[in-house]
Amino acid sequence: MQLFLMRHGESGFDAPSDRERTLTHHGRYQTGQMANLLSSKISQLDLVLISPYLRAQQTWQVLSKHLPKPRKCVVLDDITPSGDPKTAADVILAYADQYKADTVLVVTHMPIVGFLVSELVAGKEPPIFATSAFVQIDKHLEQASYVGMSYPQAS
Template sequence: MQLFLMRHGEASYLAHSDRERTLTDTGRYHTGEVSNWLAKSVTEFDLVLVSPYLRAQQSWQEVSKHFPEPRKWIVLDDLTPSSDPSTAADLTLAYAEQYKADNVLVIAHMPLLGYMVSELVRGVEPPLFATSGLALIDKHGEQCSLMWQHTPHSIS
């Protein structure tokens, strides 16, 4: 299984709550650029899991312009910035197994994504994710490996 972890695009701080923050024009642009780059090597996602926060939902809208409709996509309440990384990782793998997904995309937040990487890949310190940043974890059996991590600036 290939597990793609993506941080939402840059978001405005002008909102009534953290949950309601919207993407900036730059956030939309960078998310689109990363998605376009990714579409050169990934043809589709079997499963997409997205945070319920508005900026993550809007990031998925940008990503979805570059890929066919996934077999299943789910808004998952356990993908918020302060969610438990162990629970988030376990749920991600459980949903992937349930839907027999080979390519899974998770769109969420920091610090959760960094901690999810260290939950999934033994011995890896939690990496930082830039906005619109993306990492690939390759899972074979019980073994997970961090294959790469990119920012919008590293792919241009």
């Protein structure tokens, strides 16, 4: 399985709650930039898991214009900023197994996204994600390897 973990694009702070923060113009631009890079790595998309927070939903809206249509798309409460990384990792893998997914994209937040990497890849310290950055993890049976992180270019 190819697993892509992505942090949402840059978002503003002028919102009634953290859940309702929206992407900035720059966040949409960065996400589009990263969507082009992701599209070169993803030929099929079996499963997309998205945080219910607005900025993650908006990030997926931008990405979806550049990526193959997924077989299944699920909004997942377990991958919000304050989610438990162990539970989230278990749920992500359970959904991937349920849908027999070979390629999975997860759109989520800091700090959970960094902790997910260390939950999924033994011995890997949690990386810091810039907005719109993503990591690729190859997971086969009980083995997982960290392929690398991609960041948006400065504009």
